Amino acid sequence: MDNAIAWIFIFPLFGAVACALLGMVNRKFCNPIAVLSMAGATWAGVETLLQAVASPQAEVSYILGGWTLDLFPRGVGIEFRADLLGGLIALVVLGVGFIVSIYSKLPVERETPNKESLFYTLFLLQITGLAGIALTGDAFNLYVLIEVAALTGYGLIAIGSNRAAAATFNYLILGTIGASLYLLGVGYVYIKTGTLNMVGIQEVIMANHLMDSATMQVAFVLIGLGILIKMAFFPFHAWLPNAYCNAPSTTSSLLAPLVTKVMIYVMIRMVLTVFGVEFSFESTLWAKFMPWLVVVAIICAAVMALAQREIKKMLAYLIVAEVGYMVGGVWIYNYYGLIGSIFHIISDACMTLCLFLGAGIILRKCKTTHFDGLRGLFAKMPLTMIGFFIGGFSIIGLPPTCGFFSKWYLITGGMVSHRWEYLVVLMFSTMVMVVLFFRLIERIHLAVSESGKNLGKGHGELGLTKEQTKFDEAPLSMLIPLLLAASIVLIIGIYNQDVVDQIERFLEPLNLPKGTKD
Amino acid sequence: MKWISLVPVLAVGGLLLFAAKDFPEWGDPQSPASSSPVSSHFINNTGVDTEVPNMVTAVLADYRGFDTMFETVVVFIAGVAVIAILKGSGRRRGGLRKDHEVEAEPDLIVTNTVRLVVPVIQIFAFYVLAHGHVSPGGGFQGGVVMGASFILLALAWDLDHALVRMSLPKCIIIAAAGIILYGGIGFLSMLLGGEFLDYAELEKVLPVSREMARYHAMLGVEIGVGFTVTSIMFALYANLSSEGRLKGGL
Numbered sequence: 035m036d037n038a039i040a041w042i043f044i045f046p047l048f049g050a051v052a053c054a055l056l057g058m059v060n061r062k063f064c065n066p067i068a069v070l071s072m073a074g075a076t077w078a079g080v081e082t083l084l085q086a087v088a089s090p091q092a093e094v095s096y097i098l099g100g101w102t103l104d105l106f107p108r109g110v111g112i113e114f115r116a117d118l119l120g121g122l123i124a125l126v127v128l129g130v131g132f133i134v135s136i137y138s139k140l141p142v143e144r145e146t147p148n149k150e151s152l153f154y155t156l157f158l159l160q161i162t163g164l165a166g167i168a169l170t171g172d173a174f175n176l177y178v179l180i181e182v183a184a185l186t187g188y189g190l191i192a193i194g195s196n197r198a199a200a201a202t203f204n205y206l207i208l209g210t211i212g213a214s215l216y217l218l219g220v221g222y223v224y225i226k227t228g229t230l231n232m233v234g235i236q237e238v239i240m241a242n243h244l245m246d247s248a249t250m251q252v253a254f255v256l257i258g259l260g261i262l263i264k265m266a267f268f269p270f271h272a273w274l275p276n277a278y279c280n281a282p283s284t285t286s287s288l289l290a291p292l293v294t295k296v297m298i299y300v301m302i303r304m305v306l307t308v309f310g311v312e313f314s315f316e317s318t319l320w321a322k323f324m325p326w327l328v329v330v331a332i333i334c335a336a337v338m339a340l341a342q343r344e345i346k347k348m349l350a351y352l353i354v355a356e357v358g359y360m361v362g363g364v365w366i367y368n369y370y371g372l373i374g375s376i377f378h379i380i381s382d383a384c385m386t387l388c389l390f391l392g393a394g395i396i397l398r399k400c401k402t403t404h405f406d407g408l409r410g411l412f413a414k415m416p417l418t419m420i421g422f423f424i425g426g427f428s429i430i431g432l433p434p435t436c437g438f439f440s441k442w443y444l445i446t447g448g449m450v451s452h453r454w455e456y457l458v459v460l461m462f463s464t465m466v467m468v469v470l471f472f473r474l475i476e477r478i479h480l481a482v483s484e485s486g487k488n489l490g491k492g493h494g495e496l497g498l499t500k501e502q503t504k505f506d507e508a509p510l511s512m513l514i515p516l517l518l519a520a521s522i523v524l525i526i527g528i529y530n531q532d533v534v535d536q537i538e539r540f541l542e543p544l545n546l547p548k549g550t551k552d
Numbered sequence: 553m554k555w556i557s558l559v560p561v562l563a564v565g566g567l568l569l570f571a572a573k574d575f576p577e578w579g580d581p582q583s584p585a586s587s588s589p590v591s592s593h594f595i596n597n598t599g600v601d602t603e604v605p606n607m608v609t610a611v612l613a614d615y616r617g618f619d620t621m622f623e624t625v626v627v628f629i630a631g632v633a634v635i636a637i638l639k640g641s642g643r644r645r646g647g648l649r650k651d652h653e654v655e656a657e658p659d660l661i662v663t664n665t666v667r668l669v670v671p672v673i674q675i676f677a678f679y680v681l682a683h684g685h686v687s688p689g690g691g692f693q694g695g696v697v698m699g700a701s702f703i704l705l706a707l708a709w710d711l712d713h714a715l716v717r718m719s720l721p722k723c724i725i726i727a728a729a730g731i732i733l734y735g736g737i738g739f740l741s742m743l744l745g746g747e748f749l750d751y752a753e754l755e756k757v758l759p760v761s762r763e764m765a766r767y768h769a770m771l772g773v774e775i776g777v778g779f780t781v782t783s784i785m786f787a788l789y790a791n792l793s794s795e796g797r798l799k800g801g802l
Contacts, residue, residue: 040748047625047735051728054632058721098618100741100750109590112618152636159629166622178622185626189633199637215564222571228588238584252571256564 038085039096039114039169041078042124043162045071046131050158057151064154065139071158072132075165079128082169083121092539093117095171108237109229115171118540119306119376122533123299124168126383129522130291131161137391137515138284141398145282146193153193153284160186160288164296173220173308174230176300177213180264183296184209187289194282201276208263208273215260222253223308232308239310245317250309254318257304265297265357268331275350283394286346291386294353295379298360302375305364311544315367325453328362331355332459336466345393345403348470349386352429355463356382362456363444369546371447374440376537377530381428381436384523388425391516392418395508408477414506417513419478421520426471428523431464436526443534452550602766605686612690613770617749621734624691624777628727631784635720638796658709666708673701681778685770691777698778699785706786711794714786720798723787730779737772 049071056063086094094116101111116124138157146153163183170176188209192202224230226249227238244250266274274294278286305314315321332355339351360382363375393403395418400407412419428437441460448457507513526533576583585591598610612620681694706714738749746753751769752762760768790798 037742037748040742044735044739044742044748047731048739051731051735054724054728058724096747098747098749099614100747100752101615109588110593111615149636149639152632152639155632156629156636159625162625163622174616175619175622178619178626181626182622182629185629185633189629189636192633192637196641218568225575225583225585228584228586229590234590238588242584248574249571252567255567 037096038078038081039094039116040098042075042082042128042165042169045075045078046158046162046165050155050162053151053154053158057154061148061150064150065135065142068135068138068154068158069132072128072135072161075161076125076128076132079121079125079165082116083118083125086116086118086121087536094121108234109172109231112175113171113231113233114169115233116169118536119299119302120168122376122380122536123296124165126380127161127164127168127292127296130383130387131165131288133387133515133519134284134288134391137287137394137512139511140509141283141394141512144398145284149193153190153282156186156189156193157284157288160190164292167296168299171232172230173223173232173235177217177220180213180216180300183293184213184264187293190285190289191277191281194280194285198277198280198282201273201280205273205277208270212260212263212270215256215263217260219253219256219258219260222249222256226250226253232303235308236310239313245313250313251318254304254309254314255320258301258320261297261301261304262361265294265301265361266354267357267361268327268334268354271335271354271357274354275347278350278353279344279346283390283397287387287390287394290349290353290390291383294357295360295383298357298364298375298379301361302364302372306372306544311546321365321367324365325362325456328358328365329455329459332358332362332463336463339470340466343405345396345405345408345474346390349389349393352389352467352470353386355466356386356429359441359444359460359463362460363447366447366451366453366456367547368447368451368453369541369548370443370450372541372546373534373537374443374445374447376540377436377443377534378440380533381440381523381526384519384526385425385428385435385437388421388516388519388523389429391512391519392422392425395512395516396422398512399506399508405474405477408474411478414504415508416505418508418516421513421516423471423475424520424523426474428527430467430471434527435523436530437523439527439530439534450549451547601763602770603763604767604770606684606688608688609684609690609770609774613773614751614766617738617751617770617773620773620777621738621749624731624734624780627784628731628780631723631727631787634788634791635724635796638791641796658713662708666704670701670704673704674698677701677778677782681774682771684774685767691774692781694774695778695781696785698782699789702782702786703789706789706793710799711790712799715790715798718783718786720787720790723783723790726783727780727787730776730781730783733776733779734773737769737776741769 049067052067053064056067082094086092096114098112098114142150142153160183163179163186166179167176167183170179188202188206191205192199223235226244226247227235229235229238239245263270278290335351335355335358339348339355342348342351360375360378363371363378396411397403399415424435428435431438431441445457445460448460581587594607594611594615598604598607602610602614604610677694677698680689680697681691684690702714702718705717737751741750741753742748744753744756751766754765754769755762758765758768
C-alpha cells in the first residue's frame, strides 16, 4: 500500500482526538482506542520498513500535499522519507508505544484517576511526534514535531503529582532552550541554503562549497547544542532523573526508552544527512572535542548511577550513561562506531523498556522502588523479575541479549579507530553496570537486611515469613508486555545480523572510514 | 551569582553575531534564500497552483500545510496538558482562601461596554479568519481574536458567566473538532487518491477545478485552526486564572 507511511501518523493522531472526545462519554473507551491505534500504526510501520527494504534506493519518499521533488534543491512541500535508518527508528517508537499502551491500562487507572482521556490523548500524540521525528525529511518540520513530542512529554510527566509538576518545570525550561537553539540553527541554515529539505540542504552545501562558511559552522553548533540538551547528554542531564522518577509509571516506561534515543537519532540524521559526513567530521571544531566530552559524560553518569538507592533513579542515570555511549559511537568517526550507535539506539530502547516496565510493576506491588524494599521479590514475582533482569543483563551486555551485540560494535569502532579512551570508559561503565545489577540481584535473592546484616539461616532462606514470599505475580495486562519486551531483547540479540545488515546498507554509500582516519 | 548566567548569554550572543558577518546582504536578491528555486517556485506558482492571492497563506496552509497541522496539534496539546495538570488540583488545596474568590458586583460601565464590544470583536474574528486568503489573517489570528472575546466576558463579569457560554467540555469538543476538520481534509484527499493533504484531489467531490479545490480546502483548514485556537485560548485562561477550580473571577 502506497500510503502506509501516512497511516503511521494518521492512526495515533485521530486516535488521540477520539480519546479526547469519547473519553468524555466513558473513560473506559480510552485504553482500547489507544491499543487499537497503536496496533494499526505498528502495522503501518512494519509495512513502511518492508517497502524501504524492498525498494532499490532503500527508502520510501512521500511528499505531503502532492508537491514536486524535481526542483534543485528540493524543498517545495514537506517530504516524509523513510530510509532504513528512519524506518527502523520509527518502528522501534511504534513498537514500544504499542507495548506500553497494553501495559498502561491498570497503572493509568490507579495513578491518574479521572484523567484517563487526557492522559491517552497526550500519550498518542507523543507517539505521533516521536514517530514523525524519525520519518520527516524536512528540518523545520522536525522542529514542529520535536515541539509536539516535548509538550506532550511535559504534560505526561506533570499529570502525576505535584512533585512531578515541579520536576517538569526544570524539564520545560531546559527543553525550551534546547528547542530554541535548534530553531535558531535551522534559521541560519535556511539563510545560507534557501531550502529546508534535509537532502536539499546537503545538495546545496556540496554544490556551493559552504563547508567553511561561518554561518553554517555556527548553525551546526547551535543545532548540535540544542539536541544535546534535549537528549540529556551529561552536563545537560539535570532535568532527566527527577522528571522520569516522579512521573507516572506508564509515562516513564514510554518516555525513558524513546525520547533520548530519538534525539540521538536526530543528531545522527543531522550529521549524516543534513550537514554531511565531510562537513560534520572534518570541517568542524566540534568533532575534535566531542569524544573527550563523551569520556567525561560516561564516567560521571556511571558514578552517579552507582550512588543511587532507588531503582527508577538509578535507571535514569543509566540512561544518561547510555546516551554517552551512543554519542561517542557517532563522534569517534568510524563505520563500526556508527553501526554500534544506531544498533544501540534500537537495543537500548528495548532494554530500557524492559527495565521501566519491571520497575513499574515493582512500584505497584511493593509501593516502593527503594533498594531496601526488594527482599524476596523473586519468590513473589519470578516472571516479572526474569523480564526485569533480561533487561538488566542486556544493559550490562551479556550475550545473547541485544545489548551485547550493539556494545560489541561500539567497542570494535573504538578499537579500529584507536580511540582507546572511549574503549576504557566503555569498559569502566560496563563494570559499574555489573555492580549495579548484581547488587540488585543480591538484594532480591539473598537475606541481606537493610543494614547489611545476614538474616538467613541457610541456603534459600530469606528471613521472611511465608506471607511475604507467597507467589503474587503481577496482573497479566502488565506482565505480558514486560515478557514481550524481554523476548524482543532476546530476539533482536539472536537475529542481530539481520538488523546490522540493514544498518550497513544505509551506511555503505557514505564512505565512512573503516580503520583509523589517517 | 546571577552574573554567571551572563556567561552563556554572552557566549551564544557572540556566536550569533560572529555568524552574522557571513550573512548575505540585507535584501540581496542573489542571496540563496531569495534566489533559490524553492522561493521562486512559491513566488511564481502560488497563483497558478492555488488561485490564492496571499502567498503567505498558500505557503502556510498548502505548501507547508503539514507543519501547520502539527502547529494546531501543538496548540491542542498545550490546552489538554494544562487541563490535565490542573484538573483536581484546586480541591487538594481547598482549605486556603483565594483572593480572587472575593464576591464583587460586576461594574456597570465595564459590563455594558463589553456587551457592546464583544459582538463586534467576534464579527471581526470571522472576518480575519475568512479573509486570510487575500489579506493578512487566517485561522490562528482569527482564533485568537475570537478566544479573546470570551476572555473579555470572563474579565468583565466572572468566570462562571463565560463558562455558561463556553464550558470546558465544549472547549475540548471544539478543539478536537478543529483537528478533525484539518486532519480530515488531509485524510479525505488521501482517500480520494492523492497524498495526505493533497487538496487538489478534492476536485472529485467539489464542483470546482483542481486549483480552486486547493483554495477552498485552505479555507477549510483555516477554519479548523480557528476552532482549535479559539477554544484552547479560553480553556487556558479559565484553567490558569482559577488554578483549575473553574470558578470565581480574576
